Amino acid sequence: MTQDTIKVIVAGPRGRMGSEALQLIERTDHFELAAAIDRKHDGERIKDIEGLTASDAVIYTDAARCFAEVQADVLIDLTVPETGYTHTKLAIEHAVRPVVGTSGFTDEQLEELHALSEEKGIGAIIAPNFAIGAVLMMQFAKQAAKYFPTVEIIEKHHDQKLDAPSGTAVKTAQLIQEVREPAKQGHPEEKETHAGARGADFDGMRIHSVRLPGLVAHQEVLFGAPGEQFTVKHDSFNRASFMSGVQLAVERVMKMNVLAYGLENILD
Ligand SMILES: NC(=O)C1=CN([C@@H]2O[C@H](COP(=O)(O)OP(=O)(O)OC[C@H]3O[C@@H](n4cnc5c(N)ncnc54)[C@H](O)[C@@H]3O)[C@@H](O)[C@H]2O)C=CC1
């Protein structure tokens, strides 16, 4: 049986993730690039930009105009937090289903987008991490936290990343929060002699963000108890690692009518 073609708009096509998403669309028979949203190159075609794919799709710098003029099923947004939020809202308002990888949305923004998608009956997926292994790492961390409530999260990324902590680290802490009572960790009287030494405080858990050239996306969740340590760890060595999750999200969002936050919500 042949699958219906899914027409996709990509926001951020020249980025590290956006260019990988263009390749995913090019090699997937039932995906078609409908348009792209970029900061530059208004009116040019994707195939005219060096290093991108051979698609004829037109680039828009005005997202509202893109959604008004282009007939599309799905938006893949891989940009920066404020822009990604605006694009997601616009997409839902135009009945285009967003698949969002952009990290750094606030809790208020997530709540607002959830309410909007519910009101319009338009499915959406916001996934802090599209790598299947990272989703498993987060789920195992949640499971472990039931038995090991003393937790430190260490996330490591390339030094071009804008947001800290990473979306994945925040989502991990939120999942752990579902099974762990808030509790301050470390010595009750500990003092930082250098600000930030103990990392970000999330319900008393600590999140540490490392930024170094050469890294892609890595996270360890360390659980400590007297006499033992349990660690859950995931590494993305390249951005192809995220693409099976992006493909799955584009396919699944077509059958959804409300926003899901986290890829775990659509995995079987
Ligand atoms: N959910 C996931 O699995 C993953 C999420 N990410 C997230 O995806 C986002 C993009 O990451 P990268 O590709 O590494 O960043 P990048 O910096 O390589 O790409 C971002 C792109 O957004 C574009 N952009 C910025 N403002 C724009 C605007 N107003 N309109 C249109 N395009 C605009 C930039 O020109 C750039 O090409 C980040 O938020 C990152 O945290 C990254 C990797 C995996």
Ligand SMILES: O=C(O)C1=N[C@H](C(=O)O)C[C@H](O)C1
């Ligand atoms: O910016 C990145 O690179 C990544 N961002 C996402 C995050 O903030 O968690 C996902 C992955 O870690 C790569």
